[in-house]
Amino acid sequence: MGTQKGLWSFANKFFTAGVLGLYITDRFASVAPVRGSSMSPTLNPGTTKLMGLSTDDYVLVEKGCLRNYKFSHGDVVVFRSPSNHKERQIKRITALPGEWIGTRRFYDVLKVPEGHCWVEGDNSSSSMDSRSFGPIPLGLVQGRVTHVVWPPQRIGAIERRRPQDTISRL
Amino acid sequence: MRQWRRVANEAMQFSVSTAKFIALLHVTDSYLFSPILAHGSSMLPTFNFSGDVVLAERLSHRFGRVVPGDVVMVRAPDDPNMMVGKRVLGMEGDKVTFVDPASIRQYRKTTVVPKGHVWIQGDNTKESFDSRSYGPVPYGLIQGRAFFRVWPPNGFGFVDD
Numbered sequence: 001m002g003t004q005k006g007l008w009s010f011a012n013k014f015f016t017a018g019v020l021g022l023y024i025t026d027r028f029a030s031v032a033p034v035r036g037s038s039m040s041p042t043l044n045p046g047t048t049k050l051m052g053l054s055t056d057d058y059v060l061v062e063k064g065c066l067r068n069y070k071f072s073h074g075d076v077v078v079f080r081s082p083s084n085h086k087e088r089q090i091k092r093i094t095a096l097p098g099e100w101i102g103t104r105r106f107y108d109v110l111k112v113p114e115g116h117c118w119v120e121g122d123n124s125s126s127s128m129d130s131r132s133f134g135p136i137p138l139g140l141v142q143g144r145v146t147h148v149v150w151p152p153q154r155i156g157a158i159e160r161r162r163p164q165d166t167i168s169r170l
Numbered sequence: 171m172r173q174w175r176r177v178a179n180e181a182m183q184f185s186v187s188t189a190k191f192i193a194l195l196h197v198t199d200s201y202l203f204s205p206i207l208a209h210g211s212s213m214l215p216t217f218n219f220s221g222d223v224v225l226a227e228r229l230s231h232r233f234g235r236v237v238p239g240d241v242v243m244v245r246a247p248d249d250p251n252m253m254v255g256k257r258v259l260g261m262e263g264d265k266v267t268f269v270d271p272a273s274i275r276q277y278r279k280t281t282v283v284p285k286g287h288v289w290i291q292g293d294n295t296k297e298s299f300d301s302r303s304y305g306p307v308p309y310g311l312i313q314g315r316a317f318f319r320v321w322p323p324n325g326f327g328f329v330d331d
Binding site: 141 | 189192194197234245246247249250251284285286287307308309310311
């Protein structure tokens with residue numbers, strides 16, 4: 001009888017913690033690892049060592065922006081890959097709906113359609129981004145990256161910045 | 171002093187249980203079922219013009235179980251704050267033949283749905299803004315599958331595929 005009661009209370013606590021955790025990660029903020037070097041040097045500069053081993057950055061993803069999908073230039077966002085819904089990518093927004101963007105691939109300017117955005121990695125030489133798959137719907141965005149939270153020597157806010165070469169490309 | 175402590179304790183307990191309740195509501199709504207008020211003419215005759223309440227289940231799209239014929243709730247590609255209900259007609263790699271409603275000469279076009287995308291169309295082809303106009307949409311925009319109609323009473327039951 002005693003063990004049953006203990007088991008029940010454990011299951012109850014476990015369930016409550018799970019529900020609260022899901023609520024917080026969906027509505028407020030979550031932590032996600034960064035893989036790959038497409039956002040280097042802002043994220044994963046490739047030189048971070050923790051106890052002699054190179055390590056990936058962990059970032060804080062803020063979810064409040066999903067209430068109205070308002071973003072500004074230079075926001076770093078997490079979004080579902082348009083070609084694979086199970087995969088998530090981190091890139092920087094460089095153009096918002098209604099703006100014109102220059103593409104090297106087509107040697108042409110392109111208008112970002114309504115409800116879409118143009119995303120690019122900071123490390124343009126090794127980044128799969130809007131330059132290859134075009135503008136993405138804002139509905140795919142899952143959150144905005146605000147801080148690096150791990151490893152300790154990299155903790156800090158991520159600044160919003162416009163890539164310098166936008167003007168020259170236009 | 172003792173009375174204050176009791177009041178504070180009660181307030182604490184109340185707010186904790188309220189937070190738990192809100193969290194449970196959120197999890198049920200975004201991982202199990204959520205009610206949707208369907209309106210507009212694009213899904214006639216499956217849904218009425220206004221006021222149909224439909225339950226959408228929010229599990230199968232997470233496991234990639236959406237199949238052609240399902241009525242899905244999709245975040246509109248041209249407005250992320252809006253949800254639209256459409257029917258899936260093609261998955262990635264499928265060949266779709268359609269008539270672009272905007273073209274003057276109603277030629278039939280054929281296209282292949284690219285990787286990770288779905289082709290969605292409204293049941294009322296005359297008044298629907300869908301993949302025929304804006305092309306295939308990424309699977310990641312799917313938010314749920316409409317499966318059960320609650321209102322009106324004469325339509326009570328499962329939504330047919």
